[in-house]
Amino acid sequence: xxxENWIEVGSTDxxxxxxLIRFDHQDKTFCVYKLTDGFYATDGICTHEAVHLEDGLVxxxxxxxxxxxxxxxxxxxxxxxxxxxxxxxxxxxxxxxxKIFIKID
Amino acid sequence: MKKNIIILGGGQAGxxxxxxxxxxxxxxxxxxxxxxxxxxxxxxxxxxxFLLDKKKEEDLYFHSSEVLKNENIEFENISINKxxxxxxxxxxxxxxxxxxxxxxxxxxxENKKLTLDNxxxxxxxxxxxxxxxxxxxxxxxxxxxxxxxxxxxxxxEIASSLSQLQKKVIVIEIxxxxxxxxxPKQIADLVQNTHIENGNEIILNKQxxxxxxxxxxxxxxxxxxxxxETDFIIAGIGSTPTVKxxxxxxxKLDNGIVTNQFCETSIKDVYAAGDVSNFYHPFxxxxxRLESYQHAQNHGICAGKNIAGVKTEYTSIPWMWSxxxxxxxxxxxxxxxxxxxxxxxxxxxxxxxxxxxxxxxxRGACGVGIIGKVGRDIRITSxxxxxxxxxxxxxxxxxNLKLNKLIQK
Ligand SMILES: Cc1cc2nc3c(=O)[nH]c(=O)nc-3n(C[C@H](O)[C@H](O)[C@H](O)COP(=O)(O)OP(=O)(O)OC[C@H]3O[C@@H](n4cnc5c(N)ncnc54)[C@H](O)[C@@H]3O)c2cc1C
Ligand code: FES
Numbered sequence: 001x002x003x004e005n006w007i008e009v010g011s012t013d014x015x016x017x018x019x020l021i022r023f024d025h026q027d028k029t030f031c032v033y034k035l036t037d038g039f040y041a042t043d044g045i046c047t048h049e050a051v052h053l054e055d056g057l058v059x060x061x062x063x064x065x066x067x068x069x070x071x072x073x074x075x076x077x078x079x080x081x082x083x084x085x086x087x088x089x090x091x092x093x094x095x096x097x098x099k100i101f102i103k104i105d
Numbered sequence: 106m107k108k109n110i111i112i113l114g115g116g117q118a119g120x121x122x123x124x125x126x127x128x129x130x131x132x133x134x135x136x137x138x139x140x141x142x143x144x145x146x147x148x149x150x151x152x153x154x155f156l157l158d159k160k161k162e163e164d165l166y167f168h169s170s171e172v173l174k175n176e177n178i179e180f181e182n183i184s185i186n187k188x189x190x191x192x193x194x195x196x197x198x199x200x201x202x203x204x205x206x207x208x209x210x211x212x213x214x215e216n217k218k219l220t221l222d223n224x225x226x227x228x229x230x231x232x233x234x235x236x237x238x239x240x241x242x243x244x245x246x247x248x249x250x251x252x253x254x255x256x257x258x259x260x261x262e263i264a265s266s267l268s269q270l271q272k273k274v275i276v277i278e279i280x281x282x283x284x285x286x287x288x289p290k291q292i293a294d295l296v297q298n299t300h301i302e303n304g305n306e307i308i309l310n311k312q313x314x315x316x317x318x319x320x321x322x323x324x325x326x327x328x329x330x331x332x333x334e335t336d337f338i339i340a341g342i343g344s345t346p347t348v349k350x351x352x353x354x355x356x357k358l359d360n361g362i363v364t365n366q367f368c369e370t371s372i373k374d375v376y377a378a379g380d381v382s383n384f385y386h387p388f389x390x391x392x393x394r395l396e397s398y399q400h401a402q403n404h405g406i407c408a409g410k411n412i413a414g415v416k417t418e419y420t421s422i423p424w425m426w427s428x429x430x431x432x433x434x435x436x437x438x439x440x441x442x443x444x445x446x447x448x449x450x451x452x453x454x455x456x457x458x459x460x461x462x463x464x465x466x467x468r469g470a471c472g473v474g475i476i477g478k479v480g481r482d483i484r485i486t487s488x489x490x491x492x493x494x495x496x497x498x499x500x501x502x503x504x505n506l507k508l509n510k511l512i513q514k
Contacts, residue, residue, distance in 0.1 A: 057485065066479070069424070
């Protein structure tokens with residue numbers, strides 16, 4: 001795992017617990033979440049239609065799309081409720097010196 | 106002995122019910138009888154992304170034939186034209202007879218048709234199914250000035266899509282606002298402005314007197330004697346539950362098939378779900394009929410559980426959406442029983458929501474905003490409604506305060 005792939009997202013206190021922030025890198029959008037047991041990252045756009053998940057609702061381990069209430073598991077990316085049926089891509093996250101990094105391939 | 110379970114109507118409620126039955130009952134025969142020769146598919150994109158060519162036919166199906174095969178759910182393309190509840194039999198046009206032990210009716214709803222005195226029946230188009238959507242999509246390629254009769258959700262979504270296809274669109278609505286009755290006027294006006302800004306013409310408070318064919322075009326005479334020239338007419342003037350088949354039976358009907366909170370009808374072993382059912386909602390303590398995606402899904406699932414013997418009350422808080430241009434409108438709960446209205450936000454770019462409260466508790470809410478801006482708050486509202494929470498009105502009305510503070514864990 002080379003160090004170069006880890007991209008800094010921001011400081012750990014930039015996200016409230018059970019919430020998320022949007023993070024744009026090059027031409028891609030990601031969502032970075034703070035859950036009770038740590039930080040997680042997924043693609044930032046719903047797999048149903050091209051809608052930003054940053055405006056969605058985080059409840060427990062799930063993110064619910066603000067457009068049609070498609071639900072994804074934040075940790076696995078699994079699409080849990082229609083109309084979303086395609087899984088969401090997830091990314092590894094690490095915290096170093098109060099900074100959040102995600103690994104983008 | 107294996108039970109025969111028949112699902113009449115292969116739409117959204119039907120397919121969700123079938124799969125739920127199978128989850129709880131691995132043995133019974135499950136057969137879906139469907140008039141449309143298509144596996145169950147999503148209707149919402151028909152007026153939106155399908156017309157815009159952003160979604161193709163193959164994107165619309167809920168499940169592939171393999172899923173049905175793996176779950177041993179039979180699907181037969183047949184139209185039923187007679188029922189005998191006493192002997193538990195259904196009859197098809199081709200003389201096939203189907204016997205059931207349990208029956209789910211999920212025949213959906215159908216478009217109301219315009220009553221015109223001249224012979225223009227085949228000239229007016231309607232949108233309910235994929236076949237009609239395909240026809241409209243093909244014909245509009247060669248049309249330029251399109252009139253939509255009816256300013257309800259489906260009419261406006263078609264108007265939005267056709268405008269995005271660079272067509273000149275006129276919407277004629279009989280009422281004094283768009284999406285009448287169920288939507289607050291302030292929200293209807295915001296949506297109307299967006300249509301106008303995008304070049305659509307909206308005519309309110311007008312009735313159609315007469316439609317005349319002039320070569321390949323039409324002249325529409327309105328009740329104020331104004332004349333509209335158009336080359337294509339689509340009507341979206343509301344829908345009625347598909348119950349004709351049951352009118353001469355003793356199945357209790359009243360704006361659809363009357364069901365209790367367990368999806369049971371007035372006849373033993375006969376259930377109904379989705380658009381066709383006028384169901385009892387225990388939370389609101391009244392009957393209601395809904396035409397929405399979320400309801401068809403959840404009601405189908407609930408019916409499936411009850412048919413499989415897992416007694417389950419239907420308590421889902423209503424929710425529906427409409428997408429027009431870059432706007433997403435959402436409605437939750439019921440918005441016609443209230444003693445107070447609270448407004449949150451006033452800029453469509455950040456989202457505008459109206460909450461309807463009774464005794465300091467939310468009964469329903471309606472919001473509109475550019476895509477993504479109202480969904481989270483509307484979703485939280487559904488949860489607050491469901492939990493019957495007494496809400497802090499200060500938080501509701503101040504867009505700077507997050508609504509999830511109101512959810513008690
Ligand atoms: C164009 C359009 C856009 C929509 N957009 C939205 C939206 O944006 N948001 C939202 O929340 N909802 C939307 N809806 C509503 C939503 O799609 C419906 O509420 C939902 O499809 C209802 O599901 P259902 O299973 O009750 O009925 P349906 O999906 O209509 O299925 C009923 C099926 O039963 C069949 N049938 C009827 N009679 C017989 C018979 N005698 N024998 C055999 N088969 C029979 C019918 O042909 C049909 O296939 C939209 C609907 C339409 C038409
Ligand atoms: S865009 Fe996310 S569920 Fe439809």
